[in-house]
Amino acid sequence: MDRPDLPLNALRVFEVATRQGSFTKAAIELRVTQAAVSHQIARLEDLLGVTLFLRTSQGLLPTDEGRLLFPVLEHGFDAMARALDGLGGRRNIEVLKVGVNTTFALGWLMPRLAAFRQAHPEIEIRISTNNNRVEILREGLDMAIRFGTGGWSGHEAIGLMDTPLSPLCAPELATRLLHPADLGQMTLLRSYRSAEWPGWFEAAGTSCPPVSGPVLDSSIALAELAASGAGAALLPVSMFDHYITQGRLVQPFGITVSAGRYYLAWPSDRPITRAMSTFSRWLSGQSPEETGPYSA
Incomplete structure (x- = not known):
């Protein structure tokens, strides 16, 4: 049976609502009412014959069907934006949204990021810092640099470095x-x-x-x-x-202990873009202890 034509506006509303994790925040970004967002999501669910969101005590969470649809739409809309920029004569810039543990961002990444931008002017890195608690999909990120032991369910991860x-x-x-x-x-x-x-x-x-x-x-x-x-x-x-x-802190003893490593992680079901691949290779090349992918 032929699938009915899906309204582009409803697909866009779904992409924003998933990224924002809230109908209210989606309405603010799209400059419409919350009722309009709810209506578009209900219309899309009716046309697809599936439930796209679960309303839980933790907020708005995508179902398995929603998680499957989101990355396809997100990258599709990004590709459309890049194509339209090209038609308008603007340089084709690919945006990469990366969540970064604050300690790693300030202590290691930010001093080196200028070198990446110089080497890859076609990629715009947008950094969002966090205290190691990050939900890549819900926060609308492509990748995240996290500290831990790896093995995050539903994610691929590349070990970057141990920091005793x-x-x-x-x-x-x-x-x-x-x-x-x-x-x-x-x-x-x-x-x-x-x-x-x-x-x-x-x-x-x-x-x-x-x-x-x-x-x-x-x-x-x-x-x-x-x-x-x-x-x-x-x-x-x-x-x-x-x-x-700077003399603000002293290390009185040379004894160290490892509590984990820094990893670059991304959802297993997310298509790998050129920007993701380029950033991953650059980051691994900058890191002294690159390891292979770790998936779970």
């Missing part, structure tokens, strides 16, 4: 630290990964003291708090070289 953790503190506090056990005399600032400090003390060959310092979900915030003299923070040293060079 070591205690960092203000110079005035470091003068009190002769042995790893001396850290028990000061506040130990914590991330939401509770096993990090016990893991470091185990690597140092000494027992872990009670850890009761503030819990923060940002390494940048931990570094700033440590630099202010509030305590010692367990941080990826290579991401905070500039703090050490």
